[in-house]
Amino acid sequence: MDSKRYTIQDIAREAKVGVGTVSRVLNNDPNVKEATRLKVKQVIKRLGYQPSFTARSLRTQKSQTIGFIADNVATTPFAVNLIKGAQDAARRHGKLLLIVDAGNDPQLRERALKSMLEREVEGIVYAAMFHQEVVLSAEFRSVPTVLVDCYTRDKSHPSSVPDEVQGGKDATEELIKNKHKRIAIILNSELSSPHPAAKGRYQGYCEALEEANIELDPKLVRTGDGDSALSFKITLELMSLAKPPTAIFCCTDRMAMGTYDALKSLGLSIPQDVSIIGFDNQEVIAEQLHPPLSTMALPHEKMGRWSIDYLLDKSQTSTEQHVFPCPLIKRASIKDLGA
Amino acid sequence: MDSKRYTIQDIAREAKVGVGTVSRVLNNDPNVKEATRLKVKQVIKRLGYQPSFTARSLRTQKSQTIGFIADNVATTPFAVNLIKGAQDAARRHGKLLLIVDAGNDPQLRERALKSMLEREVEGIVYAAMFHQEVVLSAEFRSVPTVLVDCYTRDKSHPSSVPDEVQGGKDATEELIKNKHKRIAIILNSELSSPHPAAKGRYQGYCEALEEANIELDPKLVRTGDGDSALSFKITLELMSLAKPPTAIFCCTDRMAMGTYDALKSLGLSIPQDVSIIGFDNQEVIAEQLHPPLSTMALPHEKMGRWSIDYLLDKSQTSTEQHVFPCPLIKRASIKDLGA
DNA sequence: TTTATAGTTGGAATCGATTCCAAAAATGAA
DNA sequence: TTCATTTTTGGAATCGATTCCAACTATAAA
Numbered sequence: 001m002d003s004k005r006y007t008i009q010d011i012a013r014e015a016k017v018g019v020g021t022v023s024r025v026l027n028n029d030p031n032v033k034e035a036t037r038l039k040v041k042q043v044i045k046r047l048g049y050q051p052s053f054t055a056r057s058l059r060t061q062k063s064q065t066i067g068f069i070a071d072n073v074a075t076t077p078f079a080v081n082l083i084k085g086a087q088d089a090a091r092r093h094g095k096l097l098l099i100v101d102a103g104n105d106p107q108l109r110e111r112a113l114k115s116m117l118e119r120e121v122e123g124i125v126y127a128a129m130f131h132q133e134v135v136l137s138a139e140f141r142s143v144p145t146v147l148v149d150c151y152t153r154d155k156s157h158p159s160s161v162p163d164e165v166q167g168g169k170d171a172t173e174e175l176i177k178n179k180h181k182r183i184a185i186i187l188n189s190e191l192s193s194p195h196p197a198a199k200g201r202y203q204g205y206c207e208a209l210e211e212a213n214i215e216l217d218p219k220l221v222r223t224g225d226g227d228s229a230l231s232f233k234i235t236l237e238l239m240s241l242a243k244p245p246t247a248i249f250c251c252t253d254r255m256a257m258g259t260y261d262a263l264k265s266l267g268l269s270i271p272q273d274v275s276i277i278g279f280d281n282q283e284v285i286a287e288q289l290h291p292p293l294s295t296m297a298l299p300h301e302k303m304g305r306w307s308i309d310y311l312l313d314k315s316q317t318s319t320e321q322h323v324f325p326c327p328l329i330k331r332a333s334i335k336d337l338g339a
Numbered sequence: 340m341d342s343k344r345y346t347i348q349d350i351a352r353e354a355k356v357g358v359g360t361v362s363r364v365l366n367n368d369p370n371v372k373e374a375t376r377l378k379v380k381q382v383i384k385r386l387g388y389q390p391s392f393t394a395r396s397l398r399t400q401k402s403q404t405i406g407f408i409a410d411n412v413a414t415t416p417f418a419v420n421l422i423k424g425a426q427d428a429a430r431r432h433g434k435l436l437l438i439v440d441a442g443n444d445p446q447l448r449e450r451a452l453k454s455m456l457e458r459e460v461e462g463i464v465y466a467a468m469f470h471q472e473v474v475l476s477a478e479f480r481s482v483p484t485v486l487v488d489c490y491t492r493d494k495s496h497p498s499s500v501p502d503e504v505q506g507g508k509d510a511t512e513e514l515i516k517n518k519h520k521r522i523a524i525i526l527n528s529e530l531s532s533p534h535p536a537a538k539g540r541y542q543g544y545c546e547a548l549e550e551a552n553i554e555l556d557p558k559l560v561r562t563g564d565g566d567s568a569l570s571f572k573i574t575l576e577l578m579s580l581a582k583p584p585t586a587i588f589c590c591t592d593r594m595a596m597g598t599y600d601a602l603k604s605l606g607l608s609i610p611q612d613v614s615i616i617g618f619d620n621q622e623v624i625a626e627q628l629h630p631p632l633s634t635m636a637l638p639h640e641k642m643g644r645w646s647i648d649y650l651l652d653k654s655q656t657s658t659e660q661h662v663f664p665c666p667l668i669k670r671a672s673i674k675d676l677g678a
Numbered sequence: 679t680t681t682a683t684a685g686t687t688g689g690a691a692t693c694g695a696t697t698c699c700a701a702a703a704a705t706g707a708a
Numbered sequence: 709t710t711c712a713t714t715t716t717t718g719g720a721a722t723c724g725a726t727t728c729c730a731a732c733t734a735t736a737a738a
Binding site: 050051052053054055057058063065073076077079080083084087091096097098099100101103108111114115116117118119120227228229232254257258261264265282284285287288289290 | 389390391392393394396397402404412415416418419422423426430435436437438439440442447454455456457458459566567568571593596597600603604621623624626627628629
């Protein structure tokens with residue numbers, strides 16, 4: 001398969017210079033005579049020499065790699081955006097990513113951490129697949145670590161999370177801007193659950209209503225489970241209210257699927273009869289739904305990018321939580337009642 | 340942050356043994372007296388010593404890492420299964436994965452390959468996000484490379500692809516087994532397109548009909564574009580046929596969404612009036628659809644796993660194409676007409 | 679007790695780069 | 709031409725593990 005690998009010694013001998021000079025050429029050290037540099041470069045090219053990263057790392061004590069531990073990539077399609085963002089940023093910095101899926105198993109996570117420490121990664125990004133609290137072993141303190149889409153109770157590591165409140169508020173405001181006043185919300189989990197998503201989005205919903213002087217009707221706030229089936233049922237109930245909503249804010253695109261279904265089964269059309277806004281911007285759903293669903297996007301790619309940039313920015317040492325806005329993706333599921 | 344890193348010398352000194360002995364303990368060499376082994380292990384534990392992977396790699400000339408170049412992870416949710424499978428297999432072999440998303444850009448791909456060669460990866464997995472032909476630069480021949488979900492025209496590398504024909508055939512047979520005779524198929528792309536998916540699935544459809552002695556009705560084979568909107572239209576047309584189908588095979592779960600929608604808009608119910616089978620097992624869709632969609636799964640996780648296993652199996656040297664079956668995932672969108 | 683054998687152990691050499699210091703070469707000033 | 713200074717160069721030492729050989733110790737057999 002591969003012919004013999006050349007070393008810096010081979011190049012030095014072939015170019016009739018010292019190894020130091022070759023190294024200098026490799027590293028673009030300015031203290032090399034132009035003629036010499038050329039000569040060396042030619043030999044390098046001719047032999048197709050590839051420097052050994054391993055040897056370099058050993059000597060310089062820099063691995064140029066960053067560990068990326070993901071909580072459970074296979075469960076959600078969001079993982080890819082996170083990885084893509086991190087990946088892009090890493091490339092810009094000339095680093096490579098060592099990715100491992102710890103599959104939500106704390107033991108696997110520790111093992112992953114261990115093999116990364118062995119490889120002397122320059123830092124670690126720990127990414128959860130949905131906004132949640134995590135507890136990390138003390139070992140994570142032995143290397144710079146940043147958290148994505150999660151946080152530790154004691155705020156021991158810098159973290160990045162989506163701005164659920166702003167997302168919920170903007171979603172609701174979009175509906176209000178289109179002159180909706182009876183706006184239902186289907187939450188994605190119990191308000192009492194430990195996950196910040198439902199709580200934050202609901203808070204945003206309340207704030208938006210309040211600022212618009214719309215009274216909150218408790219009949220219009222329902223709690224689902226994130227899936228379409230329950231949302232279907234809830235939507236049916238919502239529409240059989242004496243004063244049904246003109247718009248529904250589904251805290252999950254998956255739930256919006258159920259809502260679409262329920263509305264259509266009632267012979268109602270979207271958005272003529274009822275407007276819908278989702279949350280998550282899960283492309284497969286939002287784009288394929290008929291009509292395409294307006295929804296709030298989760299800033300996964302941005303958070304992934306940020307995590308690497310932040311990790312490599314030596315000047316940063318705080319462990320604060322960075323909050324990323326969720327942008328509105330307008331499609332066609334909202335009708336302007338004022339028009 | 341991290342206190343000083345200990346080296347094997349520190350351990351040797353502290354345990355009052357030679358470095359060779361420490362190394363032997365580290366590598367579970369049987370030729371060490373039990374008492375000595377214990378003594379050394381204690382020191383290792385006490386100091387929290389982590390061997391340097393870099394130094395080890397340099398000496399043993401084994402990087403214990405495998406490069407994973409993905410074509411464009413962000414475009415499809417399937418990437419995660421591929422990564423998960425590869426990841427699992429790599430862990431079993433004690434290897435780590437260096438993952439880069441080359442985003443469909445040949446230049447990025449070459450750069451990724453180069454940084455991986457520098458890091459002396461033991462092999463490379465090149466994964467496409469849907470079954471297709473790819474052309475790789477000659478440089479990929481300098482390191483063992485295996486292809487996933489794609490192939491080169493000249494079959495220069497071993498590759499793994501899903502068995503589209505079997506998938507199409509099994510899907511159709513499932514419908515036939517449930518006593519359907521008028522089975523429509525909505526293809527996911529032109530039969531003339533270079534992508535093997537539509538062609539293979541269609542071939543499987545034909546074979547299944549033939550074996551069951553059902554005559555193929557050209558009116559029942561339509562070509563979509565993979566998305567729901569067009570499938571919606573096609574389904575409407577299909578159902579207005581003089582003799583409409585009792586079952587529809589959608590070559591994409593996304594298209595099944597459109598078909599569901601169309602059927603419901605006609606007041607038809609699934610599966611009582613029309614049975615549906617999809618393809619891809621895109622969980623977000625198949626599980627959230629109402630009723631849940633029976634569909635053929637793409638063997639991404641298996642292919643990912645295989646790619647690593649095959650790469651590390653030194654005995655293998657062939658470059659044949661390995662075909663992976665697409666299993667049927669039964670849910671609730673098919674009615675048994677015989678019952 | 680001596681000798682042969684098997685079991686342990688220490689440590690120099692090694693992997694392939696970078697780094698640093700001293701030496702050599704080039705340049706400029708007098 | 710000489711001397712001082714700057715630029716360029718060669719190569720030994722280094723990073724932290726593994727490997728291998730020689731030396732040492734323990735055990736068994738004679």
